[in-house]
Amino acid sequence: MTQDEKDAGTRGLTDAEVAERVAAGLTNANTDVKTKSVGQILAEHALTLFNGVNLALALLVLLTGQYRNMLFMCVVGANLVIGVTQEIRAKRMVDKLTILTQKEVTVIRVSGERTLPPSELVVDDLMRLAHGDQVPADAVIVSGNVSMNESLLTGEAKPVSKGPGDELLSGSFVDAGSLVARVRCVGAEGYAARINAEAKYVKAVRSEIQTTLKAIIRLGTVVLVPLGLGLFLRSLLMDGGTLDDAILTSVAAVIGMIPQGLVLLTSSVLAIATFRLGRRMVLVQQAYCVETLARVDTLCLDKTGTITSGEMELSSVAAAPGFSPGDVEAAMAAIAAANAQDANETALALLRHARDVGVTPGETARAVPFDSARKYSGCVTADGRALVMGAAAFVLGRDRAREADALAVAFDATERVLVVGQAAGFDEENALLGDVRLIGCVAIRDEIRATAPDTMRFFLEQGVELRVISGDDPRTVSAIAARAGVPLAERYVDAATLDTPEKLDAAVDEARVFGRVTPQQKRELVRALHRRGRTVAMTGDGVNDVLALREADCSVAMASGSAAARNVSEIVLADNDFSHMPEVVAEGRRSINNLQRSASLFLVKTVFTAVLALVCIVMPPYPFIPIQMSLLSTAIIGIPSFVLALEPNHDLVRGSFLANVLARSLPASAAIVAALLAELIVGRALGHSFDEISTVCTALVAFVGIALIWRISQPLTPLRAALLVVVIGIVALGCTVFGSFFEIVSFDASMGVVIVAAGLLAVAAFNLLYRRSLATYENSERFSRLVRLVEGKHDRDR
Numbered sequence: 199m200t201q202d203e204k205d206a207g208t209r210g211l212t213d214a215e216v217a218e219r220v221a222a223g224l225t226n227a228n229t230d231v232k233t234k235s236v237g238q239i240l241a242e243h244a245l246t247l248f249n250g251v252n253l254a255l256a257l258l259v260l261l262t263g264q265y266r267n268m269l270f271m272c273v274v275g276a277n278l279v280i281g282v283t284q285e286i287r288a289k290r291m292v293d294k295l296t297i298l299t300q301k302e303v304t305v306i307r308v309s310g311e312r313t314l315p316p317s318e319l320v321v322d323d324l325m326r327l328a329h330g331d332q333v334p335a336d337a338v339i340v341s342g343n344v345s346m347n348e349s350l351l352t353g354e355a356k357p358v359s360k361g362p363g364d365e366l367l368s369g370s371f372v373d374a375g376s377l378v379a380r381v382r383c384v385g386a387e388g389y390a391a392r393i394n395a396e397a398k399y400v401k402a403v404r405s406e407i408q409t410t411l412k413a414i415i416r417l418g419t420v421v422l423v424p425l426g427l428g429l430f431l432r433s434l435l436m437d438g439g440t441l442d443d444a445i446l447t448s449v450a451a452v453i454g455m456i457p458q459g460l461v462l463l464t465s466s467v468l469a470i471a472t473f474r475l476g477r478r479m480v481l482v483q484q485a486y487c488v489e490t491l492a493r494v495d496t497l498c499l500d501k502t503g504t505i506t507s508g509e510m511e512l513s514s515v516a517a518a519p520g521f522s523p524g525d526v527e528a529a530m531a532a533i534a535a536a537n538a539q540d541a542n543e544t545a546l547a548l549l550r551h552a553r554d555v556g557v558t559p560g561e562t563a564r565a566v567p568f569d570s571a572r573k574y575s576g577c578v579t580a581d582g583r584a585l586v587m588g589a590a591a592f593v594l595g596r597d598r599a600r601e602a603d604a605l606a607v608a609f610d611a612t613e614r615v616l617v618v619g620q621a622a623g624f625d626e627e628n629a630l631l632g633d634v635r636l637i638g639c640v641a642i643r644d645e646i647r648a649t650a651p652d653t654m655r656f657f658l659e660q661g662v663e664l665r666v667i668s669g670d671d672p673r674t675v676s677a678i679a680a681r682a683g684v685p686l687a688e689r690y691v692d693a694a695t696l697d698t699p700e701k702l703d704a705a706v707d708e709a710r711v712f713g714r715v716t717p718q719q720k721r722e723l724v725r726a727l728h729r730r731g732r733t734v735a736m737t738g739d740g741v742n743d744v745l746a747l748r749e750a751d752c753s754v755a756m757a758s759g760s761a762a763a764r765n766v767s768e769i770v771l772a773d774n775d776f777s778h779m780p781e782v783v784a785e786g787r788r789s790i791n792n793l794q795r796s797a798s799l800f801l802v803k804t805v806f807t808a809v810l811a812l813v814c815i816v817m818p819p820y821p822f823i824p825i826q827m828s829l830l831s832t833a834i835i836g837i838p839s840f841v842l843a844l845e846p847n848h849d850l851v852r853g854s855f856l857a858n859v860l861a862r863s864l865p866a867s868a869a870i871v872a873a874l875l876a877e878l879i880v881g882r883a884l885g886h887s888f889d890e891i892s893t894v895c896t897a898l899v900a901f902v903g904i905a906l907i908w909r910i911s912q913p914l915t916p917l918r919a920a921l922l923v924v925v926i927g928i929v930a931l932g933c934t935v936f937g938s939f940f941e942i943v944s945f946d947a948s949m950g951v952v953i954v955a956a957g958l959l960a961v962a963a964f965n966l967l968y969r970r971s972l973a974t975y976e977n978s979e980r981f982s983r984l985v986r987l988v989e990g991k992h993d994r995d996r
Contacts, residue, residue, distance in 0.1 A: 210307035210324045219320035226319040226335045226384040236286060243281045248415050248461055249274060255449050259824065262442040268824075277462040280469045285483070287476075303327070303334050306378065321384055328376040329540045335381045336388045337366045342377030343571040345542065346370050349502045349669075351389065351741050356614070356670070357542070359570035369741050369760060374542040374568040389741075404733075404751045405486035406493070407793065410856045411461060414804065425811040432815055446823050460800035463836075467793055467843045471785040478781055479773040481757075487768035490752040491779075492786025492851050496732040497657055498724065498746070501668035501675050503739040503756045504776050505682045506644040510547040513613060514641040516605040526638030527557045529618045533587045535559035536577035537567050544616070544642055545575075566628045576624065584621040586634060593617050593634055605639045612674040613641040644674075646681050649777035654683040656780045665710055665727075667720055669742055672713025679711050686710040693719050702726065720746035737776065739763050754779070789843075790851050795910050796839035797855075798862035802906065803827075803835060805867035806899075810874055817878055819888055821895040829940050830896065833928040834903030841921050842910065861974075865967030866906040873898040873960035880952055889943045893933070894952055896942060900929045901957035905964055 211219075219225070234242075252274045259268050302313040306324040316334035319325070325337060327344075345357040348370040357373045360366065366379055368388040385391060430448040468485035475482055482488060499505055515523045531552035534545040536559075541549065545568075552559065561580035568575035574588025586593055590602035594617060602617045609615060617639050622632030657664060664684050668675045672690045679687035690711035696702040702719065705712070706726040715723070724746050727734045736743070736750035739759025747753035747766050755767035756774045764770050771778055807827075814820040874895050881891045904925060911918040933942050945953070 210305070210309075211320070211322055212308045215322070216307070216320055219322070224321040224384055225317065226381075226388075227317045234285075239285045240282055243278055243285070247412075249278065251415075258445050259449055262445050264442070264446060264824075273462050277465050280462070280465045281485075283469075285485075301332065303331070319381055319384060321381055323381045325379050325381065326376070327372050327379065329372055329374055329542065331372050333366045333368050333370050333372075333379075335368050336383035337379035337381045339364050339366060340378045340380055342375060343569050344375035344377050345373040345568065345570045347373040347543075349740060359573070361571055374540065375570055405489050406855045407464060407489050407790070408486050410859075411464065413856075414801075415461075421808055425808065425815070428811075428815040432818055448820075449824055460797055460839075463796060463800070463839050463843060464793060466840065467789050470844065471789050475778075475782060475785055478778055479771065479775070480778050480782060481770040481772055482768065483770065484768040487752045488782065488786045489790050490733070490786075491735055491769070491782055492790055494662060494733050494735040494752060496663045496665065496727055496734045498665045498667050498727075498734060498736045498750070499684075500736075500738040500740070500743055501644075501666060501670055501678055503759060503774065504737045505646060505650050505666070505678060505684075507647050508758070508774075509645045510543045510642050511645040512547050512551040512640055513643045514609050515638060516608065516640075517638040518601075518605060518636040521637050523638070524557070526618050526640065527552060527555060528560075529585045529620070529637050530587055530616075530640060531557045531559040532562060532579060533575055533577050533585050533618075536562040536565040537575050540567055542568065544614075547642060547645075548640070564624070566624055569628070572628070574630075576621070576628075578624065584623045584631075585618070586621050586630060587616055587618045590615065590617045590639075593619055593630075594636060598636075601636055602639050605636075606641065609639075609641040610643070610677060612671070612677040613643045616640050616642060644678055646678065647776060649775065651683040653777050653779055656783075658683075658685065660783070663732075665712070665723075667712045667715050667723060667746070669715055670713055672711060675713045676711045684710065706730070717742045717745050721749045724749040738767075787851055788846060790855070792843040792845060794855055794858040795862070796843045797859045798866075798910060799835040799839050799903070799906065801859055801863040802866045802870065802903070803831065805863065806870040806874070809867070809871050813871075813875060813878075817875075819891065821874065821878065821888075821892045823892065823941060825940055826892060826896050826942070829929075829932045830899050830903070833925055833932065834900060834907070837928070838907045838911075838921055838925060841917070845917070861971045862906070862910060862968070865964050865971050866902050868967060869960040869964035870899055870902045872963065873902065873956045876956045876959075877952055880956075884948050884952075886949070887943075889941065890946075890949055893942045893945070894949050896940075897933065897953045898957055898960060900933075901953075902960050902964055904929075905961045906968075909965075909968055 252271060256268050256271050301316075303316055303319065304326040305312055305314050305319065306326060311326070319335050324340065325334070327333065339360060339362050341362055343359070343361040346360050346366065347357055348367060351367055351369050360377075365382070368383075368391070383389075427448075430444045465485070468488055471488050472482035472485055475488075502508060515526050517523050517526050530548050534541065534548040534552070537545060538549065562577045563580055563582075564578040566574075566576035566578075566586070568588075572588070573592035574586050576584065576586035576588075578584050590599040594601060602615065606615045618637045619634040620637060621630050621634045625631055654664060666675055666679045666684055666687070672692045676687050676690040687710060689709050690713060691705045691709040693702075693705075693712050693715040696705055696719065699722070702722055703726050706723060712719075712723065720743065724734050724736060728749075734750045735752040735754065736746050737754045737756075738744075738747050739756035741760045741762055743755075744760075744762050744766055747755065747763060752769070753767040754769045754771065755763040757764065757770055757772045758774045769782065807822075811820060877886075877891060877894045877898060881894060886894070904922070907922060907925060911921065932940050937943070
């Protein structure tokens with residue numbers, strides 16, 4: 199402990215006092231929002247209705263001893279592995295980022311100074327913090343004058359000067375200077391922890407695809423119980439079948455109603471999208487957010503760290519009479535170089551500018567570090583010149599500050615102005631001696647990311663409305679937004695004036711830039727946009743953004759920001775580069791558009807098996823067993839859907855997911871049901887056995903399925919043509935070479951006639967219905983409204 203600290207009446211804690219506080223629970227643990235545990239992730243993916251239904255069906259098949267008919271469980275297992283693996287991978291990457299950003303803190307105790315993890319701090323501990331350190335717990339300054347960066351807490355980029363007696367907020371950074379502070383609040387009582395606590399609710403995934411899948415599975419579960427039970431009782435009691443036959447028939451029908459492959463396909467496509475984005479340093483913590491971002495129509499941007507790089511830049515130089523801009527640049531470069539060891543963002547900006555313009559700082563004999571109480575820094579050069587740089591009122595005095603105002607008249611009102619001058623010297627306490635001669639002024643401003651204008655232009659071209667929400671001064675935010683290319687940036691509002699919910703709600707319709715916004719107001723702004731039917735994405739990096747990030751449909755955090763912001767966001771930009779956002783949107787479009795095309799194959803099976811099961815309760819037998827459904831699912835649905843789902847596709851996402859899928863799948867389902875019904879009638883008349891009826895029906899489903907693949911593969915490419923050949927080959931081999939494995943019998947003449955005649959008529963009917971269905975979907979709003987009702991959604995545009 200230094201003499202100054204003793205004189206200030208400070209004393210560190212004894213080991214006994216520390217032990218007392220630890221025993222009382224007064225430690226700095228549990229201050230952040232945590233990522234989900236591996237156990238939670240496993241439970242979320244394993245304990246689902248989809249897995250429960252399939253497991254029950256597998257147990258029924260197990261009772262029959264026909265183990266090959268349990269092949270459908272491979273889809274369930276693959277889906278579980280993909281989902282769990284992807285989410286655990288994202289969790290570990292984010293946890294790793296959190297560990298890398300943690301830094302031990304120096305603590306002063308009676309037994310001496312030591313470094314500890316922030317979680318081991320206790321109430322009344324004395325901390326020693328210097329430039330670049332993050333405040334780990336709310337505290338009060340005991341000694342030292344510093345400049346604090348509280349942008350992660352408030353969004354205000356301008357440094358705040360603080361001295362003895364002032365409060366430090368956990369999550370802020372020491373921008374310049376050093377201090378000793380006493381810990382006041384720990385753990386959940388801290389400022390940052392209190393905001394984080396409001397974000398510790400489970401955020402529902404907003405995904406049209408996931409909602410649709412869940413609705414289909416729920417509907418299928420409701421329908422399959424009575425249909426499956428009806429088929430089972432009919433086969434067992436009325437048709438004289440064995441228990442094993444009744445079970446297999448019923449399970450085959452039920453499996454067809456559950457779109458197992460569609461669930462697996464969706465998981466696989468989104469997992470591949472997250473893998474591709476991961477290679478571009480974009481961490482996706484919730485796979486379905488890739489889809490959500492592709493549907494976003496409003497993007498709320500945080501200024502600090504998103505539009506700006508987090509660094510400062512020198513924008514203008516003005517020389518006083520008798521000096522040149524080169525004199526000003528040489529003087530400021532000398533001061534910044536002399537204090538380079540404790541350089542804050544302003545000093546670093548000056549050094550970068552000096553390097554860019556080719557100014558080489560000269561030798562210095564003495565450095566005068568920045569002090570928040572004096573508001574200036576300086577140096578004494580090797581030839582004895584005393585140079586000073588800082589706020590005009592503190593360098594020149596309040597009476598002469600207007601001299602600097604006259605020089606800076608051409609600067610932007612939102613820029614921070616520093617004066618550069620020459621003094622007679624500095625005393626032992628680094629106070630200025632004599633009058634200061636003004637050399638010139640420099641303007642400092644936030645640096646816009648080089649890629650920001652192009653990124654903004656991309657979203658505007660896609661019809662996405664941009665809003666900027668910041669805790670900084672609204673005029674500054676407006677100027678920065680305009681420089682970055684945000685339209686209507688001049689329409690800004692000071693959120694401090696929005697003191698009623700009505701005022702805030704009205705401002706959402708008028709303003710595009712919001713300044714001095716509190717964390718709670720950020721959340722309310724997102725909610726107001728939701729009330730207007732918007733799909734909202736939010737970017738941020740600070741504790742002050744956490745509540746809004748939780749509220750948004752899709753949230754994006756910077757890796758350099760707070761751990762809380764990273765943990766509550768669906769997407770984390772590991773290299774802090776906002777220009778990756780168009781890549782995320784592109785992956786989302788590829789995923790959604792291709793899934794819509796491929797999903798039609800899966801819903802064909804879901805619809806026709808449900809209708810067929812209902813028919814077969816009245817007109818038995820049900821013509822399939824599980825192993826045959828596995829062949830059709832693999833050849834007609836699984837392989838084509840995976841190939842088509844992975845193709846490039848950057849088209850705009852249009853319409854409802856379910857509407858797009860039904861427009862393509864219903865015609866095929868209707869054609870298949872008609873063809874199968876014909877075989878059930880004609881086959882019985884021709885005396886076909888169950889095995890023969892089952893074989894004919896498998897071939898008829900393959901006929902129409904191949905026709906659907908042909909349709910959705912247009913325009914035909916070499917890859918899609920090869921896909922058709924492979925599908926036909928698999929079906930042919932399954933029905934001939936491997937016929938015994940799939941319990942398909944040899945074709946006789948009567949079977950061949952039925953397959954050709956019914957197949958050709960079914961394909962012709964499918965083509966007619968397909969053209970009409972697409973035309974109806976594209977031209978009828980009533981169809982879309984009907985789909986929204988089926989999905990259980992409210993039409994928010996009414």
